[in-house]
Amino acid sequence: MTSRLLRVSAIETLSPLVTRFRFEDPEGALLPLFSGGAHVVVEMPDAGVLRRNAYSLISDPMDGSGYEIAVRREDGGRGGSRFMHTKVALGDLMRISAPVNLFSLDLRAKKHVMIAGGIGITPFLAQLKQLARLQMPFELHYAARSRAEAAGLALLPASPQVHVHVSEEGNRMDLGAILGSQPLGTHVYTCGPEGLIEAVAETGARLGWPKTVLHSEVFMAPPPGAPFDVTLAKTGKVVTVGPHQSLLEALEQAEVEVEWMCRGGACGRCETGVHACHGTIEHHDHWLSDDERASQTKIMPCVSRFTGETLVLDL
Amino acid sequence: MTIQFHDETFRDDYTFHNSPEGIRRFPFPFDQDSYMYSVNLEPHAGGKAGSPFEKRFDVDEHYVAEMRDRAITLAEDPLRCQSLPHMELAGWDFLELVMVSKSEDYPELFMLNRDGDRWHWINRPLGIEQRFTFLDATTLPCGPMEYITRQTQGDHALLDQRDGNLWMDAGMVTSQADWSLDFDIGMNFFEWHAPVPKAHELGVFQRALKFLLNLQQGAPSRRLNWTMTVNPRLDTSPENYHKWGPEKRTVAPGNVGAKQYLRVELQTLWRLPRSNAIAFPIRCYLCSLEDLVTVPKWGRRLHRVLRDLPDELAEYKGFAVNRPVILDYLAPFDDGAPTSPGIFPD
Ligand code: HEM
Numbered sequence: 299m300t301s302r303l304l305r306v307s308a309i310e311t312l313s314p315l316v317t318r319f320r321f322e323d324p325e326g327a328l329l330p331l332f333s334g335g336a337h338v339v340v341e342m343p344d345a346g347v348l349r350r351n352a353y354s355l356i357s358d359p360m361d362g363s364g365y366e367i368a369v370r371r372e373d374g375g376r377g378g379s380r381f382m383h384t385k386v387a388l389g390d391l392m393r394i395s396a397p398v399n400l401f402s403l404d405l406r407a408k409k410h411v412m413i414a415g416g417i418g419i420t421p422f423l424a425q426l427k428q429l430a431r432l433q434m435p436f437e438l439h440y441a442a443r444s445r446a447e448a449a450g451l452a453l454l455p456a457s458p459q460v461h462v463h464v465s466e467e468g469n470r471m472d473l474g475a476i477l478g479s480q481p482l483g484t485h486v487y488t489c490g491p492e493g494l495i496e497a498v499a500e501t502g503a504r505l506g507w508p509k510t511v512l513h514s515e516v517f518m519a520p521p522p523g524a525p526f527d528v529t530l531a532k533t534g535k536v537v538t539v540g541p542h543q544s545l546l547e548a549l550e551q552a553e554v555e556v557e558w559m560c561r562g563g564a565c566g567r568c569e570t571g572v573h574a575c576h577g578t579i580e581h582h583d584h585w586l587s588d589d590e591r592a593s594q595t596k597i598m599p600c601v602s603r604f605t606g607e608t609l610v611l612d613l
Numbered sequence: 614m615t616i617q618f619h620d621e622t623f624r625d626d627y628t629f630h631n632s633p634e635g636i637r638r639f640p641f642p643f644d645q646d647s648y649m650y651s652v653n654l655e656p657h658a659g660g661k662a663g664s665p666f667e668k669r670f671d672v673d674e675h676y677v678a679e680m681r682d683r684a685i686t687l688a689e690d691p692l693r694c695q696s697l698p699h700m701e702l703a704g705w706d707f708l709e710l711v712m713v714s715k716s717e718d719y720p721e722l723f724m725l726n727r728d729g730d731r732w733h734w735i736n737r738p739l740g741i742e743q744r745f746t747f748l749d750a751t752t753l754p755c756g757p758m759e760y761i762t763r764q765t766q767g768d769h770a771l772l773d774q775r776d777g778n779l780w781m782d783a784g785m786v787t788s789q790a791d792w793s794l795d796f797d798i799g800m801n802f803f804e805w806h807a808p809v810p811k812a813h814e815l816g817v818f819q820r821a822l823k824f825l826l827n828l829q830q831g832a833p834s835r836r837l838n839w840t841m842t843v844n845p846r847l848d849t850s851p852e853n854y855h856k857w858g859p860e861k862r863t864v865a866p867g868n869v870g871a872k873q874y875l876r877v878e879l880q881t882l883w884r885l886p887r888s889n890a891i892a893f894p895i896r897c898y899l900c901s902l903e904d905l906v907t908v909p910k911w912g913r914r915l916h917r918v919l920r921d922l923p924d925e926l927a928e929y930k931g932f933a934v935n936r937p938v939i940l941d942y943l944a945p946f947d948d949g950a951p952t953s954p955g956i957f958p959d
Pocket residue numbers: 650651652653770772779781790791792793797805806807808809812817818821825836838839840891893929930
């Protein structure tokens with residue numbers, strides 16, 4: 299994973315829970331451009347634990363002067379977002395990976411419809427800028443519980459194609475109406491809670507939309523859980539995974555090499571063979587097939603966990 | 614280092630030839646005495662000085678003649694260059710990658726000045742000077758992919774990434790080993806690889822695709838592929854099979870050393886920034902058997918590889934009919950001595 303050290307050049311509170319960070323090259327060099335929907339992985343040295351969290355880029359993909367992300371503070375999470383909110387200061391140097399896109403626009407589309415729930419607005423902020431440049435027709439729907447929580451509001455352009463739905467104000471998003479009135483050749487992108495992604499899929503299916511034009515960002519933060527142990531087949535070494543640590547992070551701490559890229563269960567890079575399993579793997583990824591999951595012969599250490607007697611990995 | 618560009622042809626009178634340095638830098642593809650398909654990918658992060666792996670886009674003594682040959686093929690068959698409408702952005706990404714790389718790697722041959730979106734490009738070997746506006750196709754004589762690939766050795770495919778697959782949605786293909794862009798356009802990774810024997814069963818394509826979907830910007834990859842070609846012909850396309858297919862029958866014990874070429878493709882893979890597409894340049898190198906055997910290690914090894922190659926691969930690569938003549942020619946250069954690991958001469 300290529301990465302570079304960048305300086306924190308702006309920190310801005312967008313809402314009580316969401317903060318925007320801007321990173322620039324310390325020498326002012328231009329950063330590689332990217333495509334809308336790309337994310338970077340941010341390294342956080344947090345009290346002896348090296349955390350790596352992925353965040354969608356929200357800045358203009360065609361502007362190499364800096365990268366921007368918006369981080370929502372998750373107090374029940376594993377601590378990465380809390381670190382960003384409480385420990386990071388202007389001028390700090392942080393290690394940021396090269397951009398990777400697992401949620402790109404389908405440029406064949408006649409029109410792009412984007413549906414965001416909550417912090418799921420982030421990948422669309424960059425895509426909007428890309429679409430404006432490419433002069434492609436689009437429509438964005440952004441659902442939030444309350445205006446105060448809608449961190450994206452400050453970052454969205456005022457445009458007739460941008461629709462904000464605040465449920466507290468009785469203006470709920472009507473997926474049937476949105477999907478029911480689109481021209482042929484439209485592609486739909488959803489990012490937000492699992493429930494929203496499922497609702498769009500169901501509405502699309504009901505209205506006869508082909509699956510291939512419905513895209514969603516399935517990317518996720520590793521969920522916390524109960525601690526567990528894994529055994530490494532090659533050395534017999536036992537590694538303990540803490541409650542707020544992913545298996546991947548625990549392996550890295552134990553200096554065991556595992557490849558990774560998205561750290562969110564989407565890219566497949568960290569796929570690891572299971573030598574023996576007495577118990578249940580909690581698969582949280584979006585990569586393995588149902589058969590592979592059921593067979594318990596593979597695990598994605600970036601997001602998945604384990605409960606039971608013993609788990610022996612091909613490492 | 615100044616490159617002496619050859620005045621030579623890849624058709625009709627076939628005056629193509631390698632200089633002694635050209636032979637020594639030939640990317641011999643076998644790192645051991647046997648060959649089978651594998652996921653033979655490695656980082657494209659430079660290589661031995663003077664080798665074709667050193668620069669991002671290798672420019673060699675055949676550059677000018679190859680570009681002339683491409684122009685002839687395109688004039689006869691414009692469908693060798695196609696780009697579906699959604700691939701124009703990828704074309705610009707690729708144009709940028711080539712212009713930036715070549716002007717940095719070969720400052721004496723290529724020059725690029727950029728003032729915002731106003732670009733000025735000079736290609737000295739081909740005598741081209743162009744001012745244009747980046748991302749504005751009306752300021753170039755043709756689309757961005759066609760423009761830059763008329764000035765870049767090797768065939769090129771631009772792959773769109775979507776639905777967990779890669780799609781061949783644009784390309785410039787005039788020096789191919791018997792496959793057709795017009796046939797493959799719009800196909801996905803598994804569809805266009807369908808004719809390849811054995812590799813599917815070995816899981817090569819499954820694993821290669823997983824790797825490519827994760828390819829990162831700034832971390833290009835490369836692999837070598839090879840086949841055998843009679844006469845130094847770049848355009849061995851299905852479209853023109855009637856022109857080159859019959860030439861296979863002209864190979865005989867007296868001329869095989871001069872007529873039979875080992876054809877090596879240096880394939881590189883690049884993630885493009887704005888489009889998230891992948892660029893796949895397929896750079897072709899040709900070397901006759903009589904030139905190859907001047908490197909003793911290569912003579913020994915090529916004999917062993919071709920002798921032991923499974924029939925299906927020799928059939929697929931199209932030289933099964935001439936394998937006996939080729940082996941008879943190579944056998945005297947194989948004294949049974951062990952060969953050193955790696956592809957380079959001893
Ligand atoms: C994404 C970029 C790639 C493109 C556009 C591409 C395209 C092609 C095409 C058009 C053929 C000829 C098939 C035919 O007979 O019609 C071919 C053959 C083949 N490809 Fe790829 N390929 C790509 C990447 C790869 C990679 C990464 C591998 C890695 C293992 C691979 C392995 C092969 C093999 C083994 C053959 C058979 C070649 C021979 O024996 O001559 N390809 N490819």
